[in-house]
Amino acid sequence: MRKTNRVLAATAGALLLSGLLPFQSALAAGELPKLWNFCTNGWGGPLFDPAERAVFVPGGEDAGSGCWINLTSPDSGKNWIGTDLQLTLTAESVKAAGYSPQQLAQMLRVRTNFSNTEWGEDWTARRWTVHRDGAMTVRIPACTNNCMGVFLQLSGAPREGSTELKAELRATGPGYDPNPMPLTFDYFARAGTKPVTFGTPGTFVPVTPTRLLDTRGGLGAPAAKVGSGGSVNVGIAGRAGVPAAGVTAVVLNVTATNPTAGSFVTAHPHGAARPTASNLNFTAGQTVPNQVTVPVGADGTVDLYNHTGTVDLVADISGYYLEGDSGLRFTGVSPKRLMDTRDPWLNPGTPERPFGPVGSGGTITLDVAGKYPGAKAVTLNVTAANPTASSFVTAYPHGAARPTASNLNFTAGQTVPNQVTVPVGADGKVEFYNHSGNVALIADISGYYSDTGARFVPTGPTRVLDTREAPGKPLGEHKELDIQPNSWKYGIPPFGVTGVTMNVTATNGTAGSHLSAAPSTGCERFQGMWPEYSNLNFTAGQTVANAVTGRLPDLNYCGSNVWADAVSIYNHEGSVDVIADVSGYFLQD
Template sequence: MHKSMKRWKAAAVIGAGTMAIAGALPLQAAAAADQTLYLTDSQCDQPWNNWFKWAEQPLQVPAGAAPSGAMCRVAISVGPQGAKNARLNLTISAQSVTESGYSPHELAKRLVIASCFGDASGITAIPCHDGGHWSVNDDGSLTWDLIAPMDFPSADVAGWEQRAGQVDIRISGAPSTKSALLRGRIQFSADGVAEQPASTILINYTGNGADIDIADASTLVPLTPTRLLDTRDGTGAARAKVGPDSTLTLQVAGRAGVPAEGVSAVVLNITATNPTGDSYVTAYPHGRSRPSASSLNFAPGKTVPNQVVVPVVDGKVNLYNHVGSVDLIADISGYYTPGTAGSRYTALATPSRLLDTRNGTGAPRAKVGPDSALALQVAGRADVPAEGVSAVILNVTATNPTDESYVTAYPHGVRRPTASNLNLTPRKTVPNQVVVPVVDGKVDLYNHVGSTDLIADISGYYSATGSVFVPTGPTRVYDTRNGIGGSFGEIGPGHQGGPGFILWSNGLPPYGVTAVALNVTVTDVHTSSFLTVFGRGLAESPEPATSTLNYDPGDTVANAATPRANYGVNFTNHQNYVSVIADAAGYFTAG
């Protein structure tokens, strides 16, 4: 064993994997003169840091298990000329895929991989490259590019066995009723380097008797907001309030520009108005069991909106009211469809403020007056491309309103729709996340009556490149009241991380999640304050100068958030203590 391999054994690592791995990565012969990149050694880890050679013993980890340290490492040697644009590929054979009982696409959805790249001195314990995806080849085999193109520096080698780098490989599989023995190969390549011989691998995907339904990856088709439901006048349903412990079924497919088939989820702005009791509404897929999650909370006499992403089953979604009776309104602003016909999402590394009429950010320093629209430039700002943007995700906040009013966000230059996104009450600060199509690089924000200051924070944009969306249905993944998601107790001033909820048990793979669609609720409020939701980075992430929810004593309020989530999510409360709840509607991943 090399001295370097001993360092690997002593290293503290965070691995994951719900696979059993065996294989052969033999030591390579001395590199020929035209070879500058080759494998030199490999090891795998069992629980309790029991290292062994990959070729001698399988790595056993049950499917669906939480990340527990199961991983393999591969050492790489580089000759004196170095290697440019080095790549590492893992391929599962077509015959093996067929024998697994899964189609290539189904198997690809169930296996995720992370890899981390380091030099000879050691390697970080945090996955560095977990945004890859399987490619389904013409022959039915699967290929994963384990690491992004990298350069290996030149190595002043005295012997062929000296190495210049190493790669961690971590594999995780979804809970499954099936077990599958998958044969394949792993291979390094680099520009200007002679082709290297592939090393065979054997992956024993051991089912655990459970199974989760993984939806097809989808892309967004943004729409000009259109009203689908209004129980006050009979639009989309009977002209009657939704009563206590009652569910309204809303047809969404085949209406307002939504196709009759091929819709995996819809983006709705749901508004509750004229409620008779303290209650909540849950939006969830039609025909499924109602989850223990909520979409918006309201008190008697209030009008409360919130944006939700809801999976669609049989062309419908369900809206459940808990107690009392309430009128419900639903406006659609987009739908997700399986495949690549729509747009992909790019979450910004840090949310950014694009508009604040209180200080002149993005618009003149003046309130938006009655029956007035403000045109907001979004393209070309805050890391948003100047061209090719189809829609943006904004958190729009109205503050200091002088009258009861509403605000509508819609594509620039089009006729204003009969839809709303925020409902305003004098002296109340109200936020709501919106998905808005972009025209000529702009979106419009309309105020109905009175005057109000408007704030807009951007968390991401849709374009031809980026991540695809996998709807999971509303699932409670974080609740500081009972410790769900890893945190127990009210959040005081400062950061509170929530990385523990990105798990297979919540329908979220532990690797490859680039962003997550959340509904965040704050309750047990003692002081007027605001919450900021943003992605966690490799190092401590700086807190952005943005907000997600605003609340006053006694409030229970919700708002959607779509933060980057490569390494988890941060929640920051700014005053006193509050309880925070988060329900996941789905996740974004490279695809």
């Protein structure tokens, strides 16, 4: 949960009711409705007339500053918003800001809500339009439900230096005073913050899972294990239908097998500094898969680094992100169980496939588009439970030939989860194949790709949680904690972000348990009710990582000027340390 700039609304209402800030008097006959507003600098600052002083925008301050905008009508001083509004930064001040208009449009985030909603819960991110002369405009559409005003909040990314941005606010609807109201925004650097490097937004292109790397047989690299402190380079661009240029990030299922020691693997763009985060954690002799979303280096490749001992690495591509808007966009959902072969209500069985586990060489089909119309690819957390033999599971589009790639690898008796992103078939379904023995399969959806939704911005691994350092104690039994990844301190805009991709690691667990991640849509996410889905399953003492795609909810009011728009992580049994590294975010634009 975060504190956000709600002092504006609360103080405005109190002052209006008390008469300290009286409603505007009725206009003279024939006089057009005029804009009027007041602003506050930072959290809890005093209200002021923006015609008299600048509105501060401290770089790297999530809450930023805000203004309350209103119109005075000729109808006995009534106040309401019934017209589109337009906020424009002048071309001259944008040119003098030290950044291009396109950069500034990424750095300055704007959101609004209307006062007719209780506590203004309908916060909506607004997008800048860059004009040919360099001016930048945000359009605020008219309220259609008797609004008393509009709350506008402005937050700026960390920056170097400072600049004054001259702006004009005007009503654009017919019958309103067209004269603009001048404003000045003082956008300045804040001590202790570093400028943000923005990734290139892209859309998703799913592919039928295809193997790009297998060090056991020399596919994509020499037939040799990756040594201690060594890396293997994986070519992405120009392979498996991936274009030679324009690729911003890739989705891989990476598997570590035949390791000689406990170690970890880190995926990162070739040519970039290796981050401290890890993607796979394993012990000697284990076979461990994990889905990885990683930016692609300038040469179209990624590196996989092994820390200790020797290990064979396998990498299967399931999709990639491409600059522009020619691919698919992401829609996150609250996690929901779609398949569980142990549950006769979810999977009662059919004459063709009776109820129960998936047998050796058997398959089970999941209808995705029937529940999520328009879905062309889906992100699922798939769990293999109660296997009777060592085996692997492959997810692929229903109706397509089964690929040689795998998504889950497990031994008899293991419970193994892995995030899977897979295209759906022409009939909107996904097929799951089990190689050997019998196994129960569970699938929980976290989102899907279609023609509408949000674009993906890769960041590379950024640590947003490590309970070993803060709060300095493990997550207890039936306890939850919130992560606030959409913050400038992690290089992610606080407004307009609908979800994140993360690698979540459980370590030092005292009991066999599972972690569940979900959007914190309320002030207490689970409220004493245990979630039915899971993202990571682990035994006491085990270190396990899994990819998690988490939806960020709309801002919800929690009382005392505290608002919730976080991701919650819940632990079921014992205590466990939790680590989370964000690899990118979904931006609604």
